[in-house]
Amino acid sequence: MISNVQAGNTAYLQQINSKDKKETTSVSEVKEMDKVESLKEQIQNGDYKIDTRKTAEAIAKDLI
Numbered sequence: 001m002i003s004n005v006q007a008g009n010t011a012y013l014q015q016i017n018s019k020d021k022k023e024t025t026s027v028s029e030v031k032e033m034d035k036v037e038s039l040k041e042q043i044q045n046g047d048y049k050i051d052t053r054k055t056a057e058a059i060a061k062d063l064i
Contacts, residue, residue, distance in 0.1 A: 042048035 039048065
């Protein structure tokens with residue numbers, strides 16, 4: 001399921017010219033790093049809570 005999304009994103013980015021691709025990639029990387037850093041901080045502080053309902057739904061959909 002995740003690989004399909006990644007493959008779709010790659011195909012989309014290949015259609016964008018190189019100038020737009022560079023701009024898109026840099027913005028995307030910054031957002032991803034901010035999210036990763038935020039999650040790391042939450043885990044270290046013990047504030048991160050797993051959404052068990054959402055996780056269970058995603059697992060169930062993947063199994064079907």
